[in-house]
Amino acid sequence: MTPPAPHTPSDPLLRVEGLQVWYGHAHILTGVDLTVGRGEVVALIGRNGAGKTTTLKAIMGLAESRRGNVTFDGRPIGTLPPHAIARLGLGYVPEDRRIFADLTVDENLEVGRQPPRPGAPHWTPDRLFALFPNLAAMRGRRGTRMSGGEQQMLTLARTLMGNPTLLLLDEPSEGLAPIIVRQMADAVRRLKAEGLSVLVSEQNTSFAAAVADRASVLEKGQVRWSGRMADLMADEAVRRTYLAV
Amino acid sequence: MSFLLVQALSGLATAATLFLVSSGLTIVFGVTRIVNFAHGSLCMIGAYLGWSLIERFGGSVGGFWGSVALASLGAGALGAAMEVGLLRRLYRSPELFQLLGTFGVVLVAQDAVAWVWGPEDLMGRRAPGLKGSVDILGQPFPLYDLVLIGLGPLVLGLLWLLFTRTRWGVLVRAATQDRDMASALGVDPARLFTGVLFLGSALAGLGGALQVPREAVNLHMDMAMIVEAFVVVVVGGMGSLTGAFLAALLIGQLQAFGILVFPQITLVLVFLFMAVVLVLRPHGLMGRAEDAPPAAAAAAPVLRLGNRGGWIALALLALLATAPLLVGDYAVIVLTEMVILALFAASLHVLIGLGGLVSFGHAAYFGLGAYGAALLVRHLGAPMPLALAAAPLVAGLGALIAGWFCVRRSGLYFAMLTLAFAQITWSVAFQWSGFTGGDNGLLGIWPSAWASGKAVYYWLTLALCAGALALLRRAAFAPFGYALRAGRDSALRAESVGIDVRRHQWCAFALAGSAAGLAGGLYAFAKGSVFPTLMAVSVSVDALVMILLGGVQTVSGPLAGAALFHLLESQVMRATDLWRLLLGLTIVALVLLFPRGIVGVLSNRRERS
Numbered sequence: 131m132t133p134p135a136p137h138t139p140s141d142p143l144l145r146v147e148g149l150q151v152w153y154g155h156a157h158i159l160t161g162v163d164l165t166v167g168r169g170e171v172v173a174l175i176g177r178n179g180a181g182k183t184t185t186l187k188a189i190m191g192l193a194e195s196r197r198g199n200v201t202f203d204g205r206p207i208g209t210l211p212p213h214a215i216a217r218l219g220l221g222y223v224p225e226d227r228r229i230f231a232d233l234t235v236d237e238n239l240e241v242g243r244q245p246p247r248p249g250a251p252h253w254t255p256d257r258l259f260a261l262f263p264n265l266a267a268m269r270g271r272r273g274t275r276m277s278g279g280e281q282q283m284l285t286l287a288r289t290l291m292g293n294p295t296l297l298l299l300d301e302p303s304e305g306l307a308p309i310i311v312r313q314m315a316d317a318v319r320r321l322k323a324e325g326l327s328v329l330v331s332e333q334n335t336s337f338a339a340a341v342a343d344r345a346s347v348l349e350k351g352q353v354r355w356s357g358r359m360a361d362l363m364a365d366e367a368v369r370r371t372y373l374a375v
Numbered sequence: 376m377s378f379l380l381v382q383a384l385s386g387l388a389t390a391a392t393l394f395l396v397s398s399g400l401t402i403v404f405g406v407t408r409i410v411n412f413a414h415g416s417l418c419m420i421g422a423y424l425g426w427s428l429i430e431r432f433g434g435s436v437g438g439f440w441g442s443v444a445l446a447s448l449g450a451g452a453l454g455a456a457m458e459v460g461l462l463r464r465l466y467r468s469p470e471l472f473q474l475l476g477t478f479g480v481v482l483v484a485q486d487a488v489a490w491v492w493g494p495e496d497l498m499g500r501r502a503p504g505l506k507g508s509v510d511i512l513g514q515p516f517p518l519y520d521l522v523l524i525g526l527g528p529l530v531l532g533l534l535w536l537l538f539t540r541t542r543w544g545v546l547v548r549a550a551t552q553d554r555d556m557a558s559a560l561g562v563d564p565a566r567l568f569t570g571v572l573f574l575g576s577a578l579a580g581l582g583g584a585l586q587v588p589r590e591a592v593n594l595h596m597d598m599a600m601i602v603e604a605f606v607v608v609v610v611g612g613m614g615s616l617t618g619a620f621l622a623a624l625l626i627g628q629l630q631a632f633g634i635l636v637f638p639q640i641t642l643v644l645v646f647l648f649m650a651v652v653l654v655l656r657p658h659g660l661m662g663r664a665e666d667a668p669p670a671a672a673a674a675a676p677v678l679r680l681g682n683r684g685g686w687i688a689l690a691l692l693a694l695l696a697t698a699p700l701l702v703g704d705y706a707v708i709v710l711t712e713m714v715i716l717a718l719f720a721a722s723l724h725v726l727i728g729l730g731g732l733v734s735f736g737h738a739a740y741f742g743l744g745a746y747g748a749a750l751l752v753r754h755l756g757a758p759m760p761l762a763l764a765a766a767p768l769v770a771g772l773g774a775l776i777a778g779w780f781c782v783r784r785s786g787l788y789f790a791m792l793t794l795a796f797a798q799i800t801w802s803v804a805f806q807w808s809g810f811t812g813g814d815n816g817l818l819g820i821w822p823s824a825w826a827s828g829k830a831v832y833y834w835l836t837l838a839l840c841a842g843a844l845a846l847l848r849r850a851a852f853a854p855f856g857y858a859l860r861a862g863r864d865s866a867l868r869a870e871s872v873g874i875d876v877r878r879h880q881w882c883a884f885a886l887a888g889s890a891a892g893l894a895g896g897l898y899a900f901a902k903g904s905v906f907p908t909l910m911a912v913s914v915s916v917d918a919l920v921m922i923l924l925g926g927v928q929t930v931s932g933p934l935a936g937a938a939l940f941h942l943l944e945s946q947v948m949r950a951t952d953l954w955r956l957l958l959g960l961t962i963v964a965l966v967l968l969f970p971r972g973i974v975g976v977l978s979n980r981r982e983r984s
Contacts, residue, residue: 190559216561228556230549240542241549242560292561 143168143296143327144189144220149198151181151188151351158184160351161198166296166329171322173338173359174331176348177373182331183225185348186298189329190222191215202296219247221294225301225331227281229273229288236269238284242291250295251324258287261317279310286317297321299330303337315340335373339363347372377512382631384511388520390627391527392582396600397607397619398534399578403454405614406551406571409462410470410787412477414579415601416484421450421580422592423492426499429587433500447581454576458569464967470787471733475923476966478916481597482959489594490953499587519588526585530578531620538616547571551614598912602798606649609791612662621660642802646795650780653792657784688931692841699830711833711901713941715894718840720921720933721847722890727919728927729856730883731863732782735790736797737891737918739777742910744770744892745899746804749817759823763839763896770892771885773800778884782877785866797910804907816906820899836897843890848930850886859883920962 142165151159159181166172174182188196191212200208207215216222230238239255246252259266262283273281282302289297299318303311311334318328318341332338338345338359345362347355349372355362362368400414428442457480465473505522508515538544550557550564558564583596607626611618626645633644652659695714699707719741726732747769751757757765777796781789804811811817826832850856861869862876869876899905908914917940925936943961948954 192555192559211563212555212558213561213563216559222559224556224559228553230552230556232552233545233548237545237548240545241557241562243542244561288560 141168142166143170143203144329145199145201146185146189147199149185149188149196149200151184151193151197152195153193158351159188162348162351163353164329164346164356166327169322169325169327170344171318171328171330171342173342173345174329174348175333175335175338175345175362175373176331178333180348181351182333182348183300186222186300186329186331189215189298190220192222216292216294217244219250219293219295220298221289221292221296222298223285223289223300223302225304227278227285229276229281229284231273234270234272235265235276235284238273238288239291242288244292247293247295250293251321251326252293253287253290255291258290261320262287279306279313282306282310282314283317286314290321294326296327296329299328301331301333303332303334311337335363335369377514381511381514381516382635383628384516384524385520386627386629386631387524387527387624388517388627389630390623391523392585393603393607393627394527394620394623395530395582395585396579397604397611397623398530398616399575399582400601400604401608401611401614401616401619402534402578403572403575404608406547407458407462407466407568409465409473409477410605410791411462411575412474412601413457413480413484414575414604415597415599416481416488417450417454417576418579418583418600418604419488419592419594419596420453420484421446421583422586422596423488423497423583424449424580425584425587426497426592427492429500429584434503436504439500439502443581443584443587446584447577450580450583451573451577454579455569455573457576458572461963461967462572463565463568468966470790471727471919471923471927472966474733474735474790475916475919475962479959479962479966481601482955482962484959485594485597486953486956486959492592494594496591496593498591501588505588523585527620527623531616534616543567543570602794602912603645605791605794606645608659609788610649610652610659612659613787615659615661618659618661640802640806642806643799646799646802649795650792653788654780654783657788692837695837696834699833704829707829707833708901709941709945711829711836712898712945713938714833714836714840715897715901716918716921716941717934717937718843718897719891719894720918720925720937721844721930722887722894723918724922724927724930724933725847725851725883725887725890727922728930728933729851729859729863730880732785732880732883733790733919734781734793734887734915735912735919736777736793736795736915737887738910738912738914739793739797739800740770740774740888740891741895741898741914741918742800742804742905742907743773743888744895745905745909746811746817746895747892748896748899749820749905750811752820753817759826759900763893763900766896766899767889767892770895771889774888774892775881775885778881778888782880782884794912794915797912797915801907801910804910811907814907816904818904820905821903822900826900832901836901839893839897843893844934847886847890851930855879855882920958920965923962923965 144166146162146164149159149162150157162181162185164172164174174185176182184193187193189200191207191210196208198208199206202218202220205218207218230241233241236255239258264280265283265287268276268280273284276284302314306314315337318330322328330338330341342359345356345359346353347362347368354372355368396414396418400411403409403411403414425443425446428445429439432438432442461476461480465476502519505519508517509521538548546557546562546567550562550567554564586592607619607622610626611622626648629644629648630641633641637644695710698710723734723737726734744766748762748766751762751765777793781792781796784792805813807813821827822832826835858869858874858879861874862879866876895909921936921940922933923936924939925932925934944954947957951957
């Protein structure tokens with residue numbers, strides 16, 4: 131069996147073509163193209179302000195005005211509202227975490243709960259507490275009384291309760307202590323092992339290198355480079371052009 | 376002692392109904408961030424539906440309570456329909472449009488209910504099995520009221536269970552905090568909100584239907600209920616159920632004992648209480664600070680009138696001045712009122728357009744001006760020029776006092792505080808009949824002999840209003856106006872460059888109040904009389920509609936809006952009894968179709984071409 135060509139999965143789970151987004155008069159994304167294959171972890175890399183967060187939001191239907199084709203599992207989702215997109219099996223983990231602060235850990239998980247989905251791992255609170263043991267000790271605690279790392283775990287766990295087939299993970303390492311970052315990377319690898327596909331946006335190339343199979347490099351609202359993560363790490367010229375600060 | 380106990384118990388019974396209605400309002404606000412003016416109308420509809428059902432089926436215990444439940448469900452269904460048809464389109468609109476849109480529904484409901492059930496008060500049947508009274512320390516106390524007292528905590532408990540122990544409740548609380556995040560997790564916010572409107576409206580309907588055995592069902596219930604429920608919700612903290620319960624208890628007692636101590640100012644007492652609570656605890660008893668920035672009425676700039684615009688204004692003034700030579704007396708009267716209303720609308724625009732402060736009680740200053748002038752004439756025999764000079768001063772002073780409280784808060788709380796002060800002035804005019812004439816108003820306030828001709832009075836009005844308008848315009852484009860707009864667009868940034876935003880807003884409040892007062896004084900002499908209705912909520916809303924018609928972004932908008940509004944009002948009112956129904960539908964349509972107003976739409980088109 132020959133592996134599929136590294137930067138074009140033949141039957142991608144997620145395909146984004148010519149995605150454009152405006153905020154008011156500001157043209158944030160001028161045409162983003164990318165794909166995520168089944169079982170693949172793809173890193174969306176770029177400098178601050180390149181459009182990583184906007185890309186994920188637009189895929190999720192959370193951008194104010196968007197244009198372009200987005201297909202998920204063969205279905206066009208470019209015009210669907212967020213909740214419909216989520217119910218198809220896309221899980222979104224925002225960078226600013228957005229825990230429901232008045233709700234307990236258990237209640238936060240309940241909000242994310244969706245029926246089991248064929249072809250996707252089925253999550254229950256107990257399974258998630260096994261994955262994130264820290265959370266198990268604070269099931270009745272409110273979101274306001276949690277540390278940043280705990281909130282990040284809860285955000286991811288809450289999204290997993292929807293039994294997604296594809297995770298959109300926005301800057302999971304941002305603002306976290308190195309030990310928590312390592313835990314997050316472990317978690318992402320374990321999710322991949324469970325069969326999940328992941329599109330993870332990162333400024334932190336070492337985190338991306340630890341989890342991703344492929345990378346798409348974003349600059350000024352467009353993907354300028356895409357290929358294997360290992361190739362990106364080997365190619366200093368590309369990294370200097372698009373990523374050096 | 377026993378008398379005081381019974382008084383306290385009857386306060387508790389009042390509190391129970393108040394809580395039912397307010398809990399619905401606060402739940403709806405918590406989730407949708409919309410203050411639903413029509414909540415009082417849903418309560419009234421619940422009462423009328425309840426009356427009809429109880430007349431028919433209320434003979435037996437089961438029939439009575441079944442009727443109450445059915446009426447409540449009916450109100451709930453109407454509320455859900457309102458969410459789908461109107462509110463859903465307004466979630467991202469400025470709060471001015473949300474308040475106006477729901478007020479449009481109030482107007483429609485008033486005429487619709489009057490049309491179905493007629494204008495008379497309807498006395499309902501008493502609850503079977505609960506007609507008697509019990510003896511409490513030798514004093515009789517109605518059995519039905521005892522049941523109501525128990526119902527309040529019961530409903531609070533059930534709501535608490537609903538919101539903490541069911542998936543639906545958890546989803547509602549999540550969507551309350553972060554609608555977008557909840558929807559990204561697969562929660563359909565639209566369906567959830569329809570459900571919330573159903574619940575909130577059903578509670579309003581329940582509160583209304585339960586009143587049937589206690590007091591006559593009437594057409595004033597909607598405003599009475601919404602105003603009291605507002606106070607409860609604001610005092611308790613917007614969105615807080617326990618806060619609403621606590622506030623309902625306090626206000627129930629305040630009313631029960633206030634009527635013993637100050638029978639003349641019971642209405643004022645409630646609003647004073649609210650003003651004091653808001654100053655001491657800005658977010659209410661149990662409320663929390665809102666981190667959402669207040670939605671400005673219009674972020675778009677108020678543009679300077681070009682040279683051409685200046686000439687157009689002068690030409691228009693000249694044309695208006697020649698009008699009495701060309702048209703008859705009736706038209707001159709209509710024109711006089713139009714010019715007065717233009718000043719009234721423009722004065723409100725100072726607050727909304729420049730300051731981003733949506734006042735829901737601007738009629739207070741219009742009324743203060745009118746009453747100030749009329750009282751001088753009535754009690755001191757002052758001549759017209761003196762009375763007219765006093766009108767803006769009286770109103771300005773009132774605005775200075777009210778403004779000190781109001782500008783401490785922004786957004787919805789500002790709107791509610793201005794409404795509270797308008798209700799205070801209204802209730803003084805209404806209740807202090809020895810001084811103000813009460814409901815009968817003051818009659819025979821005619822202009823001096825030299826100005827008694829319709830044309831002369833029109834010219835006088837035109838001159839004074841044009842002068843005042845020029846002054847307001849000058850202020851808008853003076854550093855004062857720019858500072859005000861800076862505060863509107865970003866209070867924080869304005870403060871950091873050294874602008875005292877609150878002081879500017881306070882000055883604007885006083886300026887707007889005086890201008891409205893002048894308009895009110897002129898109106899008193901134009902009509903020859905003043906009535907408490909001049910200060911009613913509906914007059915404040917009329918002014919808002921004029922601004923909405925004309926567009927918030929331009930200085931000339933309110934003038935055009937006032938002219939159009941008065942023309943429509945005077946023509947339609949002559950043709951039909953259903954003026955409020957039509958006005959309400961117009962408001963709803965305007966809010967849905969032209970969120971920027973008519974002049975806004977025109978200038979938008981100009982920009983584009």
